Amino acid sequence: MRVAVTGGTGFVGRALVKALLERGDDIWVVSRKKAGSSSSNDSRLHQVTWDELAVSPGSLEGTDVIVNLAGESINQRWTAAAKQRVLHSRTEAAARIANLVSQLNQKPEAVINASGISAYGNSLTATFDESSPLKVTDFLSSVVEQWEQAANAIPVKRLVKLRVGVVLNRTGGAFPLMALPHRLFAGGRLGTGSQWLSWIHLEDMVRLILFCIDHREMEGPVNGSAPEPVTNDQFGRALGKAIGRPHWLPAPAFMMKAVLGEMSSLLLEGQRAVPRKAIEHGFTFKYPTIESAMSQLSGKS
Template sequence: MKIVIAGGTGFVGKVLSRLLQENGHEIIILTRNKTVQEKDIQYVQWLQQGARPEQLLDTVDAFVNLAGISLNNGRWTKKQKKAIYTSRMDATLEIVRIMEHLSAKPKVLINASAVGIYPTSSTATYTEDSMDYATDFLGTTVQDWERQAKRAEKLGVRVALARFGVILGRDQGALPSMLLPYKMHIGGTIGSGEQWLSWVHVEDVARAIYFAITNENIKGPFNITAPHAVRMKDFGKTIAMIMGRSHWMPVPSIAMRLALGEQSVLVLEGQHVLPAVLEKQHFTFHFPHLKEALYDLH
């Protein structure tokens, strides 16, 4: 297949590109830089004045949209929140525009999303059937993001919305900053410790996206979270055990709020999210349990 990836040089995009190449697919990455052809990947310029990527994207089988400024990329000031929001809307609308100009439409669009669409709760459990949506900044951003992606359905394109949990990777994502206090022997429970952490190994994220590309039964939202979420206190204790460090120094909620402001919601509150759609379609996680994921990554 010929697969176009927006955000292909990012954290998830790099892992996905490697997986697709290993399986013999042709990869095109949308980039703000000039259009170039490298050994195995074609880079096509987009989101720049005068760029017409659609002229180089004929007979494409699938689009994967991972584009958008990271939620962890700085304090959530008014300016930063606007950048987080507009980066997602602009990229998604441009992908739909590109598709409109293609004579042969792709079969599928896999559009990134997030479990932040669900309200934070220490008691509720959410699947893709849950219609209770968060109304805070992250929740409304994700709802608008999905709404823009679904515009591609009018073109006859299957749209699958990949609601990511907290993605764990060796060098990027949330894990390095979570490991740091334990490396410094000051690790401990963050906030109450009762908040849920719906995590997932980055390799399983890439595999789930590939699975959704090839599985026509996956349409609409699908959660990409490991099947066994954990409470934050248990996440910390598991890190401590694997690293041979103490889990002793609690980080009060007020300290996190002072340090991170509104962004502190990412670590002080959470959701218990299950990957019901993937499990119904018999997707197999390589890392269903936290302990084996952390052993692989730390």
């Protein structure tokens, strides 16, 4: 299979490219700039820039699937300029893919476009699945709304809008920073601790993307999150237990807001989302519970 991956040099993208190569696919990594050198000598791994595609879109003629993971990191202080970059990077990537696909004689069978679990807004009580309506309650949910609107314009038979939760991995992404207070014996709940965290292990995230590539019945919104979301307090307790550290020192909400500004909503707010569509179509999670994930993340399995 021939697969193009935008954002293929990012946290999830690198893991996905590795998995695609391991199963024998032909990969085109699309990025703003070409890497100086590739750590892989695999002849099936190719690099192309957006500028090169603008001049010669035929480079991706015959591509079976495009996976769009491109987007500016949200892990930064949300100044007005940063918020604009976060939004623009996502809508621009979707628009570029729409333009690219429209120029191809042989269209890809599917586009899997990353989105966010923030699509449903924030709630302490509701449970959301793919049938739940989008609700704009804050900056991130407004980004997801515009992101998915841009993706809807991609002229492809099958569009998957993969609403990704917090992706956990031992050496990358948010987890090392999330675990740092506990490793320093200063871990505890953030705010009330009752806010929900819809999470997924990196390995399951990659496996779910491959599942969406291979199963043509997968289309529309797909929640990329584990079947058992947890509250912030439950997450911290599971983390502390896994690494042998106490969970005792709460961080008041006002302190988080003072330090992080609006970005504190990432830690103080959330939603309980479940992957109904993936489960109904037969996908199985290797790490369905936070305890199983923490065991692997802490090096115990």
